[in-house]
Amino acid sequence: MLLDSVITTCALTRQFVAHHPGRGHPTDVVTAVDALTLEIYRGEVFGFLGHNGAGKTTTVRVLNGVLAPTEGSARVLNLDPSSEGPALRRRTGVLTETPALGEKLTAREQLALYATLYDVPARAIPNRITTLLRDFELVERADEPVGGYSKGMRQRLALARALIHEPELIFLDEPTSGLDPVAARYVHRLIQQWCRADGRTVFLCTHNLNEAQQLCDRVAIMEQGKLVAIGTPQELAQNLWKGTRLEIEVAEAGLAVVLATLRAFADVRDVALSDTLGKGTSVISASLPDRESVPELLAAIVQAGGRVYRLTLQEPTLEDVYFALHQA
DSSP states (O other): OOOOEEEEEEEEEEEEEEEOTTSSSOEEEEEEEEEEEEEEETTOEEEEEOOTTSSHHHHHHHHTTSSOOSEEEEEETTBOTTTSHHHHHTTEEEEOSSOOOOTTSBHHHHHHHHHHHTTOOGGGHHHHHHHHHHHTTOGGGTTSBGGGOOHHHHHHHHHHHHTTTOOSEEEEESTTTTOOHHHHHHHHHHIIIIITGGGOEEEEEESOHHHHHHHOSEEEEEETTEEEEEEOHHHHHHHHOOSEEEEEEEEGGGHHHHHHHHHHSTTOEEEEEEEEOSSSEEEEEEEESOGGGHHHHHHHHHHTTOOEEEEEEEOOOHHHHHHHHHHO
């Protein structure tokens, strides 16, 4: 089956000139995005990961035609962002990290304003606003000024606003930044429900690795403007993470023996007491180069007198992969 590309970039580069008055070299060229080549397909949630300053926000601006590339090219929804920006932005939605909301306007007024700006047909606006207010659980406060909203409510409204014109492609820049866990989980659910509907594509910029693990079909990892890895979280884990991590629940009575056995066992590393469960057992974490040594390790613990209640092989997470890349 042929996949339908919605974003294609080829050696996309964006540079800025940084001015330093008073220095021997008054200007420097800073490369925010460095020869980025990638392809994103219709209907996927694509994670764009990296620490602050990795080039994520600059990439979003170039892909939406807000900034022109210094070199390279991009096609978004089969349009050139640098020359067809207005036409492109009518088909995309953008949620910035710190969305500006009119403090004195109500949620209903905000949605109506943006629907008009995006040329939503007048007859469709009332029903579309009603649907968004309901789906984002804002109905009870819909006619109150946004200045009195909590951060979670404001973020939900901003996401609803980005969807008012039913865009084909949604750019989300740190959509749960600063939210408490309950509000963040709610926003995750909204993204999954709304943004996966009708073949919509999501370009998710985040440095929240757990968020990316939960939501994304594929991820790209950026460092200093460069693409350093791309693939599904599972593919990256298999290709970039070496070793097997264990979690072992043992009887406290033989804890010292178990720890000594683990530390003496060939190739075991990162041995740590991770938790005391308070019911006569403790949990130890450790790592091995591969899973083939696990039966031998378990036999050694039992032979030494340790009592094992549970041994779990833990799959590597996106966080493991991310830090492995940045420590390489």
